[in-house]
Amino acid sequence: MTAVLAAAFFVPEAAAQRRDFVNEEEAELIREHQEIDMRIEVLTKFIERRLAALGIPGHTWSPPKKNAELWGEEPKGTKLELLYDIKRILQKAIDDIDDIASRDMTAIEGNEKTGKLFPKAVRSLSSAATRYRSIFESELAKTKAEKERGVLMDSEELCDQIIEAAAGLPAEVKEDKNKKKPDNR
Numbered sequence: 003m004t005a006v007l008a009a010a011f012f013v014p015e016a017a018a019q020r021r022d023f024v025n026e027e028e029a030e031l032i033r034e035h036q037e038i039d040m041r042i043e044v045l046t047k048f049i050e051r052r053l054a055a056l057g058i059p060g061h062t063w064s065p066p067k068k069n070a071e072l073w074g075e076e077p078k079g080t081k082l083e084l085l086y087d088i089k090r091i092l093q094k095a096i097d098d099i100d101d102i103a104s105r106d107m108t109a110i111e112g113n114e115k116t117g118k119l120f121p122k123a124v125r126s127l128s129s130a131a132t133r134y135r136s137i138f139e140s141e142l143a144k145t146k147a148e149k150e151r152g153v154l155m156d157s158e159e160l161c162d163q164i165i166e167a168a169a170g171l172p173a174e175v176k177e178d179k180n181k182k183k184p185d186n187r
Contacts, residue, residue, distance in 0.1 A: 021079070021083060021086075021087070023086070023087040023090040023091060023094075024048060024087075024091070025074040025075060025077070026074060027071070027072060027073055027074030028044075028048055028073065028074060030072075031044050031072065031073070032044060032045070036110060037110070037119050038098065038099065038102055038119050038120055038123040039119040039120075039122045039123040039126060041095075041098055041123070042095055042098070042099070042123040042126050042127050043126065045091055045094060045095045045098075046095070046126070046127065046130040047063065048091050049088050049091050049092065049130070049134065050062050050063035051063050051073070051076065051077050052077045052084045052085075052087050052088050052091075053088070053137065054076075055076055055077045055078070055079075055084055056081060056084050056085070058137060058141060059137075059140075060133065060136070060137040060140070061137075081147075081150060082147070082149055082150050082153065085150055085153040085154060085157070086153050088134075088153075088157060089153050089156050089157045089160065092131075092134075092157060092160045092161070092164075093160060095127055095164075096127075096160065096163065096164060099120075099123060099124060099127065099167075102115070102120060103115055103120075121171050121172070121174070124164075124167065124168050124171055125168055125171065125174065127164050127168070128164050128165050128167070128168030128169075131160070131161035131164040131165050132161070132165055134157070134161050135158055135161040135162070135165070138154045138157050138158045138161065139158060141154055142154045142155065142158070
């Protein structure tokens, strides 16, 4: 009897784990965007698509007018499945940044930790995570289903990790566009 109850409890989570958290077109966009700043931008748009599909206020997604086919079908699934997809996409963004940080010497040009793209990507993800955290917090207050609450809390924790990591970046140096370039006389 206990085994049957345990199996019934874990089946939805196991099914959610087997589910592809991005569609084939989105997977292709990930493969195409090797520069970390563009990859993070694409991943955050995937999250926005799922928030829009759930009808959760605060998302910034609007279907593109051009090249809509590049994104594939709008995400479908239950609330739990789409929330779990969001969590997995956040984790993928973290993993992609961690991967570059751990293999800095072999990263493509610009993706190195000291390159221009890496800090830009981390700051971009942190900005999105700050916004997502308040969305997840709001949804958590409205959600009664324990599994959905668990996924939302996990996603909030991932956002906290991202925000904390970004706080450790050196201050952003803004280039003065009005500054004259030195003469090479």
